[in-house]
Every structure is written in C-alpha cells, then in structure tokens.
Amino acid sequence: MAITAKSGPTVLLTGASGVVGQALLEQLGDCAVVCLTHRKPVCAHQVTTVRGDLTLPYFGLDPAAYGDLADRVDVVVHCAAVTGFGVDSNRTNDLNIRGTENVLAFARRAQAPLQHVSTAFVTRHNLARNGYGSARPEVYLGSKRLAEQAIANSGVAANIIRPSVVIGDSVTGRIAQFQGLHAIAGALLKDALPMLPLQPGTRIDFVPQDLVARVIASLVRAGKTGGEYWVTGGNAAPTAARTIELAMTLGASLGLELGMPRFVSHDMVDRLIRPVFIDALPKAQQRRFDDMLAMTALFDTAEPFTSTYHHVPGVAPLTTEDIEDAFTASMRHYARAKGLTRLSEAAA
Numbered sequence: 001m002a003i004t005a006k007s008g009p010t011v012l013l014t015g016a017s018g019v020v021g022q023a024l025l026e027q028l029g030d031c032a033v034v035c036l037t038h039r040k041p042v043c044a045h046q047v048t049t050v051r052g053d054l055t056l057p058y059f060g061l062d063p064a065a066y067g068d069l070a071d072r073v074d075v076v077v078h079c080a081a082v083t084g085f086g087v088d089s090n091r092t093n094d095l096n097i098r099g100t101e102n103v104l105a106f107a108r109r110a111q112a113p114l115q116h117v118s119t120a121f122v123t124r125h126n127l128a129r130n131g132y133g134s135a136r137p138e139v140y141l142g143s144k145r146l147a148e149q150a151i152a153n154s155g156v157a158a159n160i161i162r163p164s165v166v167i168g169d170s171v172t173g174r175i176a177q178f179q180g181l182h183a184i185a186g187a188l189l190k191d192a193l194p195m196l197p198l199q200p201g202t203r204i205d206f207v208p209q210d211l212v213a214r215v216i217a218s219l220v221r222a223g224k225t226g227g228e229y230w231v232t233g234g235n236a237a238p239t240a241a242r243t244i245e246l247a248m249t250l251g252a253s254l255g256l257e258l259g260m261p262r263f264v265s266h267d268m269v270d271r272l273i274r275p276v277f278i279d280a281l282p283k284a285q286q287r288r289f290d291d292m293l294a295m296t297a298l299f300d301t302a303e304p305f306t307s308t309y310h311h312v313p314g315v316a317p318l319t320t321e322d323i324e325d326a327f328t329a330s331m332r333h334y335a336r337a338k339g340l341t342r343l344s345e346a347a348a
C-alpha cells in the first residue's frame with residue numbers, strides 16, 4: 001500500500017495489535033509506521049504491515065525482504081511480548097527473551113535506536129511468591145528482566161520504558177483487551193469479591209494507555225537514547241482503599257448493589273483461605289482466583305514505584321485525580337462492555 005510522505009521517522013512497531021501498540025498507533029500519525037504483525041491483523045490508517053514471527057531468525061521473513069525492511073527503518077519500537085501469567089515458560093521465554101534478541105539483531109542491522117517496552121514490575125519479582133497454580137508471574141517477570149539485560153549487553157542504542165499496570169484510554173476507557181485489573185474490579189462490580197488480599201493503604205499503580213503511548217511517541221521523535229523511563233503513578237497512585245471506593249461509587253452510579261470487600265493479608269490467604277477453598281472451586285474460578293492472588297501479591301509492599309516519565313519532553317505528570325478519573329473511565333467502559341448496569345445508559 002502506498003503511504004503519503006511523513007515528516008517523522010520510519011518506525012518498525014512490534015505488538016501493534018496489543019494494548020500498548022494500538023494506543024501508540026494513535027500517537028504516531030506523523031511517522032511512517034511499519035507494523036510487524038503476527039496473528040491478528042492491524043487496522044489503522046496509513047500504516048503498512050509485514051507479517052512475521054519475532055521468535056524466528058529474520059522474523060521468519062525472506063532474508064532479502066528482511067534486509068529491505070532494515071534499510072527503510074529509522075526507529076524500532078518493541079511492544080510485542082507474552083504478558084499473561086498463565087502462559088508456559090517456553091513460550092514466554094521464546095518471545096520475551098529470544099524475540100527481543102532478534103529485535104536487537106534487526107536494530108543493529110538497521111542502525112536504528114530501540115524503544116523497548118518492559119514493565120515496572122521487574123523490580124518486584126521477589127513478590128511473585130512462585131505463583132499460584134498456573135498463574136506464574138515470576139516466569140513473565142524473569143523473562144522481562146533477561147530481555148532488559150540482553151539490551152544492556154547488546155551495544156544497541158536503546159531506551160527502556162517501564163509502565164506499571166496499563167488501563168484503558170484516560171477519557172473513553174477503550175482498550176484493545178481487558179487486563180487483570182479489569183477482571184478484579186469487574187468481580188467487584190459483579191459483587192463476587194468478598195475479600196481482597198491487599199493492605200488498604202497500599203498504592204495500586206496503574207496508568208492510562210494514552211500516557212504510555214505519549215511517552216513512547218515522544219521518545220521516538222526525541223532521538224535520545226540510554227534512558228530508563230518509569231511510566232507509573234508513583235506517589236500519585238491511589239491506595240487500595242481509594243481504588244475500591246472509586247469502583248463502589250461507579251457501581252452505585254450504575255445502579256448495582258455491592259458489598260464492600262474485606263481487606264485481608266496475603267499471608268492469611270496463603271496459609272488459611274486458599275488451601276481450604278481452592279480445590280472446591282470449578283477450574284475456571286480457580287484460575288481467576290489464582291490470577292487475582294498473583295496480581296495482588298505484586299502490590300504487597302509499602303514502597304511506591306519510582307516515576308520518571310515526566311522527564312520525557314512534552315509529557316506532563318498526571319495528578320492523583322487524573323489517574324482516578326482514568327480508572328473510572330476504564331471501569332465504566334468495562335461495565336458497559338459486560339452489560340453490568342441496572343440503569344439505562346442515559347441515566348448512567
């Protein structure tokens with residue numbers, strides 16, 4: 001497909017069909033974007049797509065096509081990853097480590113800087129507690145740590161971008177795929193969450209997808225590398241108690257009658273609750289319960305995340321109110337998508 005001339009650089013974007021990739025496409029209108037797609041097609045104005053597999057040499061492309069692509073690309077943005085906690089370690093490592101090594105080889109060949117999307121939770125691998133059932137965050141976090149190391153050892157000019165939990169667009173709540181936090185807040189909105197293994201004062205760190213996208217897009221244009229950018233709420237992140245209050249307020253505005261969940265310690269769940277109840281639950285509920293435990297365990301600390309994204313040119317810091325409004329927008333979008341309302345849309 002022919003592309004009209006763009007003032008910005010030519011960008012190779014991996015993971016374009018995913019949560020971060022979709023949000024980023026909206027911010028790269030002035031760039032010639034080539035999306036390295038895998039299974040899902042990417043529908044966006046004025047982008048070209050190349051179908052490939054990052055786990056394969058030359059991304060599975062014909063070597064000549066790979067060389068042509070490298071000749072064209074000015075900047076690589078690497079968003080593709082296995083992000084689920086339930087995916088087996090071979091698949092996770094294959095894409096997150098080997099795939100990143102293949103992306104590095106491409107960036108070297110193209111002599112292009114790399115914008116690599118990692119996760120703020122690389123610093124919380126010690127909280128992963130060897131996982132719960134099939135939910136194994138330590139596998140995902142280990143793979144993301146090794147990918148960062150591969151970049152550090154590669155000599156390729158790069159920035160590392162570390163978001164916390166990514167939620168939907170700050171205004172519409174729209175997101176390519178609902179995330180673990182949606183599932184937890186969704187259980188609350190379904191009145192199916194009697195307890196939460198969190199301390200009420202713990203900060204629940206999440207950021208809207210458009211903030212993450214703005215940071216990456218700005219780095220693409222700035223052309224500066226060698227930085228690490230923490231895209232997190234940090235001290236502005238709301239507490240668990242406040243996050244629950246926001247979900248309850250939204251629930252009330254949708255006409256839902258909800259019970260307040262009880263905050264319990266992770267230790268209590270690990271020692272007393274999970275061993276007694278887990279086997280009695282149907283398999284799907286076991287998985288959901290374990291996913292919730294695995295995710296909340298990563299917040300089981302009084303230490304907020306570092307936050308440095310506001311050092312990126314043109315990106316203003318979000319206030320607690322901005323983050324809370326983004327949460328409400330995300331959860332309203334989720335509730336509507338799942339039909340969780342007793343009031344008409346107009347009344348809601």
Ligand SMILES: NC(=O)c1ccc[n+]([C@@H]2O[C@H](COP(=O)([O-])OP(=O)(O)OC[C@H]3O[C@@H](n4cnc5c(N)ncnc54)[C@H](OP(=O)(O)O)[C@@H]3O)[C@@H](O)[C@H]2O)c1
Nearest residue numbers: 015017018019020038039040053054080081117119165166
């Ligand atoms: N979402 C979050 O809350 C969050 C938080 C912090 C950090 N991050 C990081 O942000 C980045 C983007 O995450 P995300 O949530 O946007 O991911 P996502 O929604 O799960 O999307 C993953 C992307 O990877 C692609 N992909 C999978 N296997 C591939 C392969 N073999 N070759 C090429 N592409 C492949 C997928 O394409 P197909 O679907 O077509 O296979 C999809 O576009 C990741 O590095 C993640 O670790 C995410």
